[in-house]
Amino acid sequence: GAVVSQHPSWVICKSGTSVKIECRSLDFQATTMFWYRQFPKQSLMLMATSNEGSKATYEQGVEKDKFLINHASLTLSTLTVTSAHPEDSSFYICSALRGSYNEQFFGPGTRLTVL
């Protein structure tokens, strides 16, 4: 199957700082990627759809100025959590669409802890 990587796999930061998470499709090009957030014992919640070369589409209730998404190439999308606060601590997961059937492949996730 296709491979999607995320970096870093975990990060701890101080409140008020910004954190950037990378999502890469390693063996295919992805014009569309998705960012999800998952709190403990809960399901995945879609945050935004990232489209290469255009602005991301955010789900209702997700602050676009706080969660900056950049999809500058066909293999890389980044999510920047700006001015992070403890309530932003979560498991962030990306996925990428591949092929004419638009199969979706997920990254391993990034665990963010804001102190």
Added chain:
Amino acid sequence: DAKTTQPNSMESNEEEPVHLPCNHSTISGTDYIHWYRQLPSQGPEYVIHGLTSNVNNRMASLAIAEDRKSSTLILHRATLRDAAVYYCILRDPRNQGAQKLVFGQGTRLTINP
């Protein structure tokens, strides 16, 4: 995407078959039934998908009811590594606006040694 209903949790024993049910009574004619699973502290992984006919792959089998209002994911011989949360998701691949996956609560499967 149409809604799916799954039991919150199920438990089984190692090396026994597991049948994970999913109800999707409002499924449309063009919705595919997808199953993903999420192992602890990992991203979801694809398991299987189907439209009308039963499907088999190396991971599992998918049995789809004749009226398509329900389906069952079958793990033929569960191992401890199959302990995960299993998600049943409906998706119409032709709908460009519906490429995102909407995750419900899924079924948390526990495998006893």
